[in-house]
Amino acid sequence: MGRFTRAGAKxxxxxxxxxxxxxxxxxxxxKAEFVGGSTTPSADAPQxxxxxxxxxxxxxxxxxxxxxxxxxxxxTEISAKIPGGGKVSSVTLASADxxxxxxxxxxxxxxxxxxxxxxxxxxxxxxxxxTGTGGETRQGTSTFTTMAKPKSMISxxxxxxxxxxxxxxxxxxxxxxxxxxKKDRAALQKRMFVKTDPPQPGAWHWVYNGTQAYxxxxxxxxxxxxxxxxxxxxGVPLSNGRxxxxxxxxxxxxxxxxxxxxxxATKKMTVLQDGQVVRTIPVSLGKKSTPSSSGTMVVMExxxxxxxxxxxxxxxxxxxxVDIDFAQRITWGGEYIHAAPWSEGVQGRQNVSHGCxxxxxxxxxxLFAQTKIGDPITVSGTPRKLAAGNGWTAWSLSxxxxxxxxxxxxxxxxSGPLI
Numbered sequence: 085m086g087r088f089t090r091a092g093a094k095x096x097x098x099x100x101x102x103x104x105x106x107x108x109x110x111x112x113x114x115k116a117e118f119v120g121g122s123t124t125p126s127a128d129a130p131q132x133x134x135x136x137x138x139x140x141x142x143x144x145x146x147x148x149x150x151x152x153x154x155x156x157x158x159x160t161e162i163s164a165k166i167p168g169g170g171k172v173s174s175v176t177l178a179s180a181d182x183x184x185x186x187x188x189x190x191x192x193x194x195x196x197x198x199x200x201x202x203x204x205x206x207x208x209x210x211x212x213x214x215t216g217t218g219g220e221t222r223q224g225t226s227t228f229t230t231m232a233k234p235k236s237m238i239s240x241x242x243x244x245x246x247x248x249x250x251x252x253x254x255x256x257x258x259x260x261x262x263x264x265x266k267k268d269r270a271a272l273q274k275r276m277f278v279k280t281d282p283p284q285p286g287a288w289h290w291v292y293n294g295t296q297a298y299x300x301x302x303x304x305x306x307x308x309x310x311x312x313x314x315x316x317x318x319g320v321p322l323s324n325g326r327x328x329x330x331x332x333x334x335x336x337x338x339x340x341x342x343x344x345x346x347x348x349a350t351k352k353m354t355v356l357q358d359g360q361v362v363r364t365i366p367v368s369l370g371k372k373s374t375p376s377s378s379g380t381m382v383v384m385e386x387x388x389x390x391x392x393x394x395x396x397x398x399x400x401x402x403x404x405x406v407d408i409d410f411a412q413r414i415t416w417g418g419e420y421i422h423a424a425p426w427s428e429g430v431q432g433r434q435n436v437s438h439g440c441x442x443x444x445x446x447x448x449x450x451l452f453a454q455t456k457i458g459d460p461i462t463v464s465g466t467p468r469k470l471a472a473g474n475g476w477t478a479w480s481l482s483x484x485x486x487x488x489x490x491x492x493x494x495x496x497x498x499s500g501p502l503i
Contacts, residue, residue: 147212147226155231158202158319159275159328161195162187162210164224170216172196180207188503197503201318201331204233231319237329238262238322242315243476244334252307252341253382254458255478256299258315258332263294268322269491273297275316275328277502280309285498289481289489291473298478300486302498304460307358309338339456344421346441348376348465351432353441355451365447366432368424369466370439377439379470380462380479381414383421383455410448414441414461415475421461423448 148163149156162175175196177185185208186199202208209227216222243257244250256278264272273288276297280286284301291297305311312335317328343356348369355363370376393405411422417439424431424442431442441463443451460479463470470480478486487494 145212145214145222145224147210147224149210149226149228151226151228153226153228156202156228157321157327158204158230159316159321160202160228160230160319161190161197162212163195164212164214166214166216166222168217170214170222172212172214174213176211178209179203180209190503191501197316201316202230204230204319206230234319234327236326238264238317238326240315240317240329240332242313242332242334244311244313244336246334246336249337249339249456251383251456251458251460252304252338252343253300253380253460253479254305254311254336254338255382255476256311256313257476257478258297258299260295260297262326264290265294265323266491268324269294269297272317272320272322272328273491274502275320277314277316279312279501280305281312282306282309283500284309285495285500287487287490287494287498288492289478289486290491291489296473298476300478302483304341304479305338307338307340311336311338338458342454342456342459344451344455344459344461346461346463348378348435348463351435353443355454357454363447363450365443365451368427368431368437368442369435369463370419370437370468371435374438375466375468376435376437376441376463377415377417377419377468377470377474378463378466379477380460381419381470382476382479383412383414383457383459383461384476385413386452386455386457387411387413388452409445410452412452412455413475415470417471417474419475421448421451 145167146165149160162177164172166172171193172189175187175189177187177198179185185202187196188199189196207227207229209225211223211225213221213223239261241259243259258276269290276288276299278286278299284306286299286301289298314331314333316331318331320328322328341356341358344353345356346353346367346369351367351369353365353367354361355365388410390408390411391405392408409423411420413420419439419441421441421443423445424437424440425445427436427442428444430436431444436442441461470477472480
């Protein structure tokens with residue numbers, strides 16, 4: 085194990101992954117209504133527009149939030165109900181000082197989402213225009229105010245940097261502290277937006293305690309994919325009285341395909357780039373008392389030089405302090421790929437590590453130069469199964485198992501973007 089900070093792998097203020105007591109080489113750790121008018125038309129009353137009569141005045145529609153609503157969350161979205169049915173065609177939203185708010189309609193047409201959080205304690209006016217089923221134009225307005233800044237907020241983090249290039253297995257990873265209660269996850273998930281170019285379906289999966297959610301596609305991302313992510317949590321109310329703290333966003337690229345596959349039976353790592361084998365590397369995995377985890381993991385962090393320090397271990401036989409070269413973290417519990425010159429003599433033949441994937445100094449240097457954060461490594465044949473949440477474990481489940489962790493229904497094959 086080694087004292088290896090996770091700060092280099094985070095976007096946001098906090099690292100929130102719970103520490104895991106696992107052995108490894110390094111340490112871890114509302115109804116529609118008409119507004120106005122009388123029941124009997126008069127000469128002064130507006131007449132019902134006829135289909136195609138664009139000169140007639142617009143009939144009203146019900147806007148949400150309702151006119152006069154107070155203390156609305158800054159995550160408020162604008163929606164409308166058109167009597168008799170129809171479709172919203174445009175939404176404008178402006179604060180009391182006249183500043184316009186940009187936004188986008190959800191692809192399912194259910195609401196209009198501001199592109200940035202609304203401001204606390206501010207009055208806004210929304211104007212919604214729509215078309216009824218007969219082709220008539222309808223319009224409605226609503227003025228509402230947002231709530232004061234709440235005192236209790238969750239903390240959150242997004243593991244993605246703008247303008248970075250990641251490996252094909254890089255999941256979108258969001259963390260929460262405290263964990264999100266099950267009853268709140270669907271509402272939060274509706275505010276977690278991911279777009280990919282070229283388009284690829286995907287799904288979210290929540291870990292059991294709600295401290296993390298992963299987004300991935302059924303298969304690894306296509307090389308060259310752009311990930312455009314907005315985790316719009318600011319002001320989202322939760323059942324425990326807390327609110328989301330901030331919006332986080334990032335736009336990143338996926339690079340070439342680079343995979344590492346380790347077989348305990350042969351004690352070799354097969355390295356594939358763009359589907360072709362480029363190197364076979366002898367390895368030494370975890371010994372019988374400290375086995376390596378089997379499953380698909382992801383390179384989360386890289387340190388050319390670091391120190392593994394386990395001197396506070398309760399087991400005297402597991403205490404050591406050693407300088408390490410070319411360390412690549414793959415679990416929070418302390419498993420790494422790293423150079424281990426002391427075990428070069430048995431690499432390819434015997435397992436002697438504390439759970440890490442040991443390679444030679446030359447191969448450690450070569451791998452370190454080739455890999456990116458988000459590159460996958462699959463280890464097979466060891467007696468320990470990779471624990472959910474011990475690292476970015478989005479790929480340790482089959483697609484059918486993964487989608488069971490979504491708080492919203494997932495169509496067969498995966499969901500598309502929400503906006």
